Amino acid sequence: MPTDTLTEHFEEYRPMLLGVAYRMLGRAADAEDVVQEAWLRWAAEDRAEVREPRAFLVRITTRLAIDRLRQAQARRESYVGPWLPEPVVTDFGPIAPDTAERALLADSVSLAVLVVLESLSPLERAVFVLREAFGFPYAEIATALDRSEAAVRQLAGRARHHVDEGKPRYDVDPTERRDLTERFLAAAAGGDLGDLLALLAPDVRLVGDSGGKSKAPLRIIEGADKVGRFLHATSRGAGEIFEIRLLELNGGPALLALVDGKPEAVFQIEVLDGRVQCVYIIRNPDKLQGLADL
Numbered sequence: 001m002p003t004d005t006l007t008e009h010f011e012e013y014r015p016m017l018l019g020v021a022y023r024m025l026g027r028a029a030d031a032e033d034v035v036q037e038a039w040l041r042w043a044a045e046d047r048a049e050v051r052e053p054r055a056f057l058v059r060i061t062t063r064l065a066i067d068r069l070r071q072a073q074a075r076r077e078s079y080v081g082p083w084l085p086e087p088v089v090t091d092f093g094p095i096a097p098d099t100a101e102r103a104l105l106a107d108s109v110s111l112a113v114l115v116v117l118e119s120l121s122p123l124e125r126a127v128f129v130l131r132e133a134f135g136f137p138y139a140e141i142a143t144a145l146d147r148s149e150a151a152v153r154q155l156a157g158r159a160r161h162h163v164d165e166g167k168p169r170y171d172v173d174p175t176e177r178r179d180l181t182e183r184f185l186a187a188a189a190g191g192d193l194g195d196l197l198a199l200l201a202p203d204v205r206l207v208g209d210s211g212g213k214s215k216a217p218l219r220i221i222e223g224a225d226k227v228g229r230f231l232h233a234t235s236r237g238a239g240e241i242f243e244i245r246l247l248e249l250n251g252g253p254a255l256l257a258l259v260d261g262k263p264e265a266v267f268q269i270e271v272l273d274g275r276v277q278c279v280y281i282i283r284n285p286d287k288l289q290g291l292a293d294l
Contacts, residue, residue, distance in 0.1 A: 009053045010042055016134065017061045019109075023129040024065035024122075025072060026085035026114050028290050034064045059144040062130065066122045073122075080212030082220060084280060085114040086287040087249040087266045089294070107172065108133035109251050111280050112270060116166040120159055127152055128159040170270040170277060177271045178246075178253040184269055184276060185244060185255055188235040196232055200224040201275035206231070211284035227279060247294065256291060263288035 017038060021031035038061045045056070076083055090109060107113060108129070117125050126145060130136040138156070142149040171177065180199065187195040206227045208216030221227050242257040242264065249256075254268040266288065270278040282288065 006043060010039055010057070013054055013057050017057055020058065020061055020129055020134065021065045022088065023108060023114070023117070023133055024062070024069055024125055026118070027072075027287075028086050028088050030068055030072070031065075034061060034068060037064050055140060055143065058130070058136070058140075062126050062144050066126055069122045069125065076118075080210070081216065081218040082207050082209055083115075083118070084207060084209035084282050084287075085111055085250070086290065087111075087254065087268070087282055088290065090248055090251050107251065111250050111268060112168055112170065112278070113163070114250075116163050119166055120162055123147075124155050124159040124162070127155040128163065131156050132160070132163075168270065168277065170272050174252070176274070177269070180271050180274070180276065181246065181253040181255065181269055185246070188231055189244075191232070191235065193228060193232045197224055197228040199276050200228055201272065201277045204276055204278065206279040206281065208281040209284050209287070211286065213285055214283040216281055216283045231279070245294070256294065263291045263294075266291070 014035065017035045018031050021034040022028055025031055025034070038057060041060050042053075042057060088109075117128065120128065123145065127141055130141045130144065131138070136144075138149050138152050141156075142152045145152065147155075184196075184199055187199055202224050203222065204224050204227050206217065206221040208218075208221075210216035210218075212218075217230070221230055241259060243259075243261075245256045245258065247254060247256055249266065249268060252268060254266055256263060257265040257267070263285075264283070266280075266282040268280045269276045270280075
């Protein structure tokens, strides 16, 4: 196969491969590394042995991601504080041609779902991602994982059960969520604790990820009063320090705080019945590097 055609085939599937790898690993940098390794193997492969480029590339990417995930899971056991995925800008482009498919992709890349996926085994996670996020047939997943189709169906059922049990119920209306995000920002910046508390559900949770490298709660904070007071205390005077940008991360509206033009924190909320149910704060500088050029 000519080099130009080789590259064209790979670039055609690169967005999908990155999507698979990111959902498997929760780190954009790790996903990039996996896809780069897939490219090297693709370039070195005997072209006569590759009948279906997409199937070959998905198989290689998935297996590489499984290997890397097993290594990452061991490292995360010693992670300081709660672990959250690395936030990424979501632009599904040509891989989401209609609203329904885009909504499915947005849900599968949400922070809430990616956190739940951490509870799955690497094989379960691979099956869930390929089946639920990208709609791959069971037979193709079985080939990619070198498992029987019956085994893949069993893994898919087990993974779906775990996700359904562990995933919180949130509203997915993007307009309502964006509106509440803007009101949340205004209340926090305004410094009025009462306005802030009015937006929070009684059982709201705040999850902060610093990796021990910056200031963020090392435990999950629960309850409107505790969450509200924490946000109120940390937001006072912040308007003089931070530049705030509203953008879409992981399929939903988010707030990016910058200091001297550099990413300092990401805030994202989850919504149910018009109230904030969960607040995510990502302050691990390693996870904000990918947002530096926005």
